Amino acid sequence: MPEFTSRRGLLFGTAAVGAGALIAGCTSNESKDEPAANDQPAADDKPGKQVTIGFAGPQADHGWLNAINDNAKSRAKKYSDVTLEITEGSNDTAQQIGQIETLINKKVDVLVILPADGKALTQVGLKAMRAGIPVINLDRIFNTPQAYRCWIGGDNYGMGLNAGHYIGEKLKGKSDAKVIELAGLDNLELTKQRTQGFDDALKNYPNIKKVARQAAEFTVESGQNKMAQLLQAQSKFDALWNHDDDQGVGALRAIEQAGRDDFLMVGGAGALAAFQAIKKDDGVLKATVLYPPTMAASAIDLARALGQSKGVGGMAEFEIPASITLYSAVVDKDNVDQYMSTGFK
């Protein structure tokens, strides 16, 4: 991994992400499609057996989560053979369990679950599996693989890693380069993973030193506050990695208020506003590392394939994989147009 250049990373990202590229994207491209290596046809756009998919996610109180819901809904709408049973989003574990149990009782064909808390919802995932309803576990992972048929999610460690490599390449040759990190909510494991990946990547660049890290709370307000403090603490630095584009709105505001433009900033997640700023290229924000909400669309594709007992196009196996980790691509000025449509508000 260390020898990844940013360009290769980008290529990987392109291949892996794009609107559910790995699964549906390839299969939709029928003319070029190789026949599946098994007798079972891979899932494709052609209407097949009717599938009812139950979807349970947390409350969409954040741009990324909102994009997850949108992706799931619009993807499901595309298929005439898919009925989506979507629950009211909830951050309350007990309530979400109740909602999923209702879906189990309704005997949906496949469940897609983005748990409010992966550990706490493991039991209900097991229950669904035992009831014969395959579960697609989205992003926040259950405690045991027995609780899901397939896990699909982002790569938090990879996000940090790719952000670190991007910054490392940009600052190559600069001696005594300083970087700072504006992390997300410290209570969450994913924040630790992102930071770990970032730190591991920076180890490859002895000329770079991380001089400060503060944790915001994924909110604009906290982003502004913590960034303002970081700017005051560090009068001179070369690069900033911000874990989340939502709090990045606040961070950019703080940077603007402090009148600073002497460093480059890399964001995280892939918000539309960030893409637009990168495209415009008139500020410090030069790139953002994806944590693609399109994974929800892919999850719907996987669920449909499961429901129709098909495999995944482009793969030799009869069955869909047990787990799919999405690639955290770096989006910068060069490739931003490609991603613009996936940016969330």
Add this chain to the structure above:
Amino acid sequence: MAPEPPLLSMNGITKSFPGVRALDGVDLDVQAGEVHCLLGQNGAGKSTLIKVLAGAHQPDTGTIRWRGEEVTLRSPIAAMRLGIATIYQELDLVEHLSVAENVHLGHEPTTAGFIVRGRTARASAAQLLKRLGHPEIDPGRLVGDLSAAQQQIVSMARALSHDVRLIVMDEPSAALDPDEVDNLFRIVGDLTAEGVAVVYISHRLEEIRRIGDRVTVLKDGRAVAGGLPAKSTPTRDVVAMMTGRNVEYVFPERPVRDAAGDPLLEVRGLARDGEFEPLDLVVRPGEIVGLAGLVGSGRSEILETVYGARRPSAGQVLVDGRPLRPGSVRAAVRAGLGLAPEERKAQALLMLESVTRNVSVSSMSRFARVGWIDRAAERGAARAATRELSLRPDNPSVPVRTLSGGNQQKAVLARWLLRGCRVLLLDEPTRGVDVGARAELYAVVRRLADEGLGVLLVSSEVPEVLGLADRVLVLREGRVVHTAPATELDEHRVLDLVMEGSPAS
């Protein structure tokens, strides 16, 4: 009898709170196996005394001997260990726990020190309840579901669950109907037969006569009589000790002429269901009208209803002939009424605030322009009002809680004086006021009346009503039983009236 020391002997107990001396050298002897009755008006010091006995208050001075040995009751637990249990009027039960759990609260029967043996607890609770004549109370029920009388039984069972030698019962009969009172007395009889002493507090003299052995009468924090024989002391004497004066007060002279003029305050058929029956009264300028009655006669309720703090179920209050909006304090205050309530600290004073602010609170807007207070004017006016009443210290910026009871009362009066109030409603104006300071307060009240105010006075101290008021309405159980000029009444006559129907001797 052998010269065995009394079970309990309290000597020279004093206890002061800021502004008031609640107990002033009280002695109390209790023998094993006797029912010792404690009598006194509200505020006489009974509650403080039993709290000292229960270990809830520490006396400032005085000694407590238990079976002849001097003891210090540092906490309720210490008292309980000696065998002193107290059943307060406001029962201290946990409503959401069961009867058995309440009975054993704090000393649950346990296995290995922490596992509560529920069955044992229920069985022993059931046994205690049976002994108290109430086997029908299920130990498993929640206390909150029981009637008041049943709760009291539970409270008593809790007391008996300890090895108790002395039980203090604070007005145990207040919430009971006659049958239940009979049962209570039977229990008291059983207990004393076992050698347990009972300190029994009640306002009902007939009860004391039925079960009491000896009586101690408290008044103004002093024991005015100790260890009187309960059965043979004439009721009138006991009541006279409770309500009378051990010091002769100089009451201000009444004006020569009778108050004339149109009524300032007129009460027409005012009533509150369950509290007092339709009442008519008139207060004219310069007149002090007194309401005399024992606790439970509805005196305070009448005053608060006139003031609009309680909503009447019938009748009207008129000031200057104009009816007040019923149940509105603000309407009453605007019309010129002012109340000096019975519980001064809880109902009248802002204890954290200065005298000035306490005095000006009802007339702030007078010193304010668009809400902005002219503090110099406010201070000046408050000072003038407090000076007029000779409030001490002569510095209205001190916090009101540092004042003595009498001066706190003056602060309340100054509030209404400043407001320009026309009719003062005084509820127990000398409650908690040191004996020495009372004459001064009487003079103040009379002077205010002479200046043209009307005063409606409520007091449980008969001499106070007779000495201060011009006209007296005698109340008994929410009903006016007699109205007469104060000069035509004497203490004995009033006592006969307020106790009418009780077994006088």
Add this chain to the structure above:
Amino acid sequence: MTQHASPPRDSTDKVPPSGAAPAWRGLMAHADVRTLSLLGVLAALIVIGGITKPDEFLDTRNLQLVLTQASVIGVVTVGMTFVIISGGIDLSVGAIVALASVWATTVATQEYGFAGILFTAVIVGVGCGLVNGVLIAYGAMVPFIATLAMLASARGLSLQITDGKTQIVTIPSVLDLGERDAYVLGVPPLVMVFAVVTIIGWLVLNRTTFGRRTVAVGGNPEAARLAGIDVRRQRLYLYLLSGLCCGIAAFLLIILSGSGQNTNGNLYELDAIAAAIIGGTLLTGGRGTIVGSVLGVLIFTTITNIFALNNLQSDVQQIAKGAIIVAAVLVQRRTASTT
């Protein structure tokens, strides 16, 4: 929540019935001690900041930063202090700030420009306060419950308005107020608003009938009622006032963050209550000072600043914050029991 002034037998047992003068002097001393001790804590923090990060901490820009960051929560705390002094509590402040900030930054509102945003923020704040006040004063609901309900509904409504999206403000006149160019003699406009709100709050509490009634209602609601104060109307006004402060704070937050988001004002209720309490406001009502509350806010903000400058992480910051609240309340109880 009716509270009677605690009767002396429960609270002041140990006080001898001494003459009035010493006790009064004692109170004066304690009132001063309270404020002085807060100033002392602040001074100690400044020393710590100055020693650990002399260049970054003792810097005009840092002073501007700390005061700016204190402004939003500071304005909320002023309103909260009034409510707590009156014996109430307002748990909905954070949610009201969120609702006001998102309502004021919708595309539709932004069409009306600066005035539209300001007006909407204030009206939404006052409106929420009105609902709180009516429920508490005339619906006889416990403040804790009524404002808890408002917290839930206002958060829900702001989520519904934003759909979880961040609403970027595009009105230059609003954004400019958060820029350095708008500073007057080095004072950021946000800090000016905070100062004005503080001064007005102090004057209202100490110099007006409104302030007196607030203290009376909190100190002894029964006595206030029997003294002829309209307790219910006063309570209504107090929650209106708190809502107004939230509306102003929401506007400041819009300027500061250049956006409206439903997550705004997260846990403001706890921060404001904590600041008021360490400032010496009694949770049971009847006593409190604006100066103390503002010092409380400044202490918290300064701690955050020092910790951030020293690159200490949020876990340590939270522990320190908790320790300070406990210490302040212990000191407060000691002073309360000795007066």
